[in-house]
Amino acid sequence: MIELKHVNKMYGQQAALKDLNLSIKSGQIFGLLGHNGAGKSTVIKSLVSIIQPTHGSIEFDGVDLATERLAIKRRIGYVADSPDIFLQLTPNEYWQLIGAAYELAPDYQAKRLDELVTLFDLNGKENETIAEFSHGMREKTMIIGALLSDPDIWILDEPIQGLDPQAAFDLKALMKAHAAKGKTVIFSTHVLDTAQEICDEIAILKKGELIYNGTMTDLLATQPTESLETIYLQMAGRHGNDAATMASEALTHE
Numbered sequence: 001m002i003e004l005k006h007v008n009k010m011y012g013q014q015a016a017l018k019d020l021n022l023s024i025k026s027g028q029i030f031g032l033l034g035h036n037g038a039g040k041s042t043v044i045k046s047l048v049s050i051i052q053p054t055h056g057s058i059e060f061d062g063v064d065l066a067t068e069r070l071a072i073k074r075r076i077g078y079v080a081d082s083p084d085i086f087l088q089l090t091p092n093e094y095w096q097l098i099g100a101a102y103e104l105a106p107d108y109q110a111k112r113l114d115e116l117v118t119l120f121d122l123n124g125k126e127n128e129t130i131a132e133f134s135h136g137m138r139e140k141t142m143i144i145g146a147l148l149s150d151p152d153i154w155i156l157d158e159p160i161q162g163l164d165p166q167a168a169f170d171l172k173a174l175m176k177a178h179a180a181k182g183k184t185v186i187f188s189t190h191v192l193d194t195a196q197e198i199c200d201e202i203a204i205l206k207k208g209e210l211i212y213n214g215t216m217t218d219l220l221a222t223q224p225t226e227s228l229e230t231i232y233l234q235m236a237g238r239h240g241n242d243a244a245t246m247a248s249e250a251l252t253h254e
């Protein structure tokens with residue numbers, strides 16, 4: 001269980017997260033939704049310790065992230081929203097760096113890389129320069145790096161969008177399998193079809209505030225004849241101003 005308690009994040013005078021309270025359970029896929037600038041990446045960067053909340057705390061299984069940062073980071077596989085990583089390296093060099101950071105045994109690392117490189121179809125590309133890769137290939141390189149140590153917590157910032165259909169299908173299958181093992185999968189997305197397809201639970205952010213947190217099933221049950229897009233836009237969209245009412249309706253379906 002990951003818990004965000006009264007998390008605020010200020011960038012200068014700009015409030016990116018406002019008193020965010022969220023519990024993220026293991027064994028399910030948790031989706032973060034929200035318009036551009038809603039605060040999804042800020043939540044994710046806070047979870048992976050790239051940034052720290054201005055106020056509030058984050059706990060992993062009851063352990064305060066601020067006090068056990070390194071131990072918790074070792075449990076996390078993180079894919080950033082921008083795959084502009086170490087452009088002058090080759091994938092192999094990048095993965096070696098990650099393997100060294102996680103102190104992976106060479107045999108284990110080689111076997112795992114073999115599986116992941118084959119799955120994500122980067123065979124033969126391992127020693128080319130990342131700078132010459134397409135966006136999707138860079139993203140695959142980063143996903144392989146994130147999964148290399150077999151972390152129990154996956155935190156993926158918009159991981160699907162840049163992938164080809166096969167890789168997107170495979171990554172979604174991996175996410176489902178990981179959650180089915182009782183592990184944690186958190187990801188952000190703008191693609192509502194993807195969210196509907198794989199999320200067990202979601203949080204919708206709007207201008208740094210949580211406007212819905214609950215299961216996808218409960219959210220859809222609030223308006224059974226409407227699409228997720230319609231429901232989402234009513235809550236988070238330009239004209240959405242009745243979020244509190246809809247969220248409480250959703251909660252009554254629990």
Ligand SMILES: Nc1ncnc2c1ncn2[C@@H]1O[C@H](COP(=O)(O)OP(=O)(O)OP(=O)(O)O)[C@@H](O)[C@H]1O
Nearest residue numbers: 011014016034035036037038039040041042043081
């Ligand atoms: N480094 C930064 N410095 C200043 N403001 C920032 C910084 N990073 C994010 N912000 C602001 O914080 C708010 C939330 O940004 P964030 O990147 O978390 O949104 P997001 O939901 O991930 O958006 P997107 O869907 O566009 O990726 C935005 O108003 C953004 O302008």
